Amino acid sequence: MTFDTALALDAGRGLAPWKIAYMTYGTLNAERSNAVLICHALTGDQFAASDNPITGKPGWWLTMVGPGKPIDTDRFFVICTNVIGGCMGTSGPPDIDPATGKPYGLSFPLVTIRDMVRAQAALLDALGIEQLLCVTGGSMGGMQVLQWAASYPERVFSAMPMATAARHSAQNIAFHEVGRQAIMADPDWRGGAYQSEGTQPSKGLSVARMAAHITYLSEPALQRKFGRNLQNRAERSFQFAPDFQVESYLHHQGSTFVDRFDANSYLYITRAMDYFDLAADYGGVLAEAFRGTKTKFCIASFTSDWLFPTVENKRIAHALNAAGATVSFVEIVSDKGHDSFLLEEPELFATARGFLSSVAQSRGLA
Amino acid sequence: MSLRPDLAAIAEMIPRGARVLDVGCGDGQLLEHLKITKNVDGRGLELSQHNVNVCVARGLSVIQGDADTDLHEYPSQVFDIVILSQTIQATYDPSKVLEHLLRIGKRTIVSLPNFGHWRVRLNLLFNGRMPQTQALGYSWHDTPNIHLCTIADFVALAKETGAIIESAQALDGKGRTRPMRPDAWGPNIFAEGAIFQLKPR
Numbered sequence: 001m002t003f004d005t006a007l008a009l010d011a012g013r014g015l016a017p018w019k020i021a022y023m024t025y026g027t028l029n030a031e032r033s034n035a036v037l038i039c040h041a042l043t044g045d046q047f048a049a050s051d052n053p054i055t056g057k058p059g060w061w062l063t064m065v066g067p068g069k070p071i072d073t074d075r076f077f078v079i080c081t082n083v084i085g086g087c088m089g090t091s092g093p094p095d096i097d098p099a100t101g102k103p104y105g106l107s108f109p110l111v112t113i114r115d116m117v118r119a120q121a122a123l124l125d126a127l128g129i130e131q132l133l134c135v136t137g138g139s140m141g142g143m144q145v146l147q148w149a150a151s152y153p154e155r156v157f158s159a160m161p162m163a164t165a166a167r168h169s170a171q172n173i174a175f176h177e178v179g180r181q182a183i184m185a186d187p188d189w190r191g192g193a194y195q196s197e198g199t200q201p202s203k204g205l206s207v208a209r210m211a212a213h214i215t216y217l218s219e220p221a222l223q224r225k226f227g228r229n230l231q232n233r234a235e236r237s238f239q240f241a242p243d244f245q246v247e248s249y250l251h252h253q254g255s256t257f258v259d260r261f262d263a264n265s266y267l268y269i270t271r272a273m274d275y276f277d278l279a280a281d282y283g284g285v286l287a288e289a290f291r292g293t294k295t296k297f298c299i300a301s302f303t304s305d306w307l308f309p310t311v312e313n314k315r316i317a318h319a320l321n322a323a324g325a326t327v328s329f330v331e332i333v334s335d336k337g338h339d340s341f342l343l344e345e346p347e348l349f350a351t352a353r354g355f356l357s358s359v360a361q362s363r364g365l366a
Numbered sequence: 367m368s369l370r371p372d373l374a375a376i377a378e379m380i381p382r383g384a385r386v387l388d389v390g391c392g393d394g395q396l397l398e399h400l401k402i403t404k405n406v407d408g409r410g411l412e413l414s415q416h417n418v419n420v421c422v423a424r425g426l427s428v429i430q431g432d433a434d435t436d437l438h439e440y441p442s443q444v445f446d447i448v449i450l451s452q453t454i455q456a457t458y459d460p461s462k463v464l465e466h467l468l469r470i471g472k473r474t475i476v477s478l479p480n481f482g483h484w485r486v487r488l489n490l491l492f493n494g495r496m497p498q499t500q501a502l503g504y505s506w507h508d509t510p511n512i513h514l515c516t517i518a519d520f521v522a523l524a525k526e527t528g529a530i531i532e533s534a535q536a537l538d539g540k541g542r543t544r545p546m547r548p549d550a551w552g553p554n555i556f557a558e559g560a561i562f563q564l565k566p567r
Contacts, residue, residue, distance in 0.1 A: 296427070298422060314430075317429055318436075318439045321429065321439050321440060322439055322440070322441060324441055324444050326407075326409070326427045327427060327429060328418075328421075328422045328426070328427045328428050328429060329418070329428075329429040329430055329431075330415070330418055330419050330422050330430065331415050331418075331430055332419070333415070347419050350419065350423040351419060351422045351423055353423065354422050354423035354424055354425050355422060355425065357425060358424075358425025358426075361425070
């Protein structure tokens, strides 16, 4: 959907015209009360529950979303948008700047998590959806969920953030900076103008993805999956070609990523996550972000997630408690690391199903 | 649904539509019962993550946490009723926990096993071993119940904490209740446990 009126951004600039790409699953009921918004993570997209047209791969949250799934598309109208700054159809750095006729590149304004949420709110206005039954998402998606609950409490009946934090930690900013520097160190990045110059910073983006991918897993999961196993060889090669399976695995993650993601988008979205500190907008007191909220919250974390560890998720639960909000918190035992929220985790599904059923009931949905 | 009898006795003390915090809510049996039968706005705090997950899957609002360390997170006087059922004897600092409960809730309901029961007394007297009863089925070294007390002990603690005991009921072995005077000597020997309703002074 395209908007001619400017989208106000935290950076102090407006963006006009701008567009937002989204997918919907299920049917909106007559009362318009069964809408669930899914917010994607750093490298996610709007294809939560259907095949991605670029990669041909199934939706990234098929474990959670679909007919009869915890986010049941037989009952709920599910909306998933591509975030502002993204590269899957929503306005972002790879788009053509109408003012110059050239790709924005680094002239695209910096965006924040709050800008992403503002864009989604504008879409919902256009779709005539006043209130969401639930906003949910993991990781950066969870940040958007928290921002939704803080910015538009009356529009959020319930919120289910998972594997997330109310602020990006120093360690997480550090990892992002490694990724960004890898991209910018690639000579093909061309100061961000690679599109006009006909190059692709694939090496840099691939290294950024490889480094980031490690943070999404856990030491035990890597050990179990790969150990010290060698790839297609019986002996060490005494060269620097990938000897170990874990190396080939990372190379594969990196090389498939560059086919579907834009390097500048990666810079912008990691920056948005780094800037996120919800409490800072409320005098440094996180509970103030949720003062007087009627939204029902359910927060989930995973034991082996060291990128967004339980303690960060629990901080949110405690702040909500202090604000007198209705909140549940579960920590799910899993050794699969941060990516657990995307994987087959029966306890997560039971939690999500139970929570959504109970909020649907209190919203008057059968 | 058959509610554990001592929980049923607590449920009877809760007014309809009350805001309730159940500290140590277990698998949420009481909260679910209160939600269905009394339309309460219920919350839970529970130490066991497994139990918390069961509660959330039941549609209850429950947080994984520890009564000893997390109660200070709760604002004052926001709940009509705070329940501490069969949990105080397992806390590290019962006096501090009780102070928090009285601060958080307008009313506090505490149920506890009575270590002054005659069988416990005889057990120690004749066997010379730390007593194990039906209600307290642990040996001394692996029990979570690190601060067991008698009914008289709890009454004394309530006084020290500045609580007013509004009502007290004795529990028998089957979880049946009968009203008792908090300072009477009989229940401290014959009751398996007790339920107190307290309010801050």
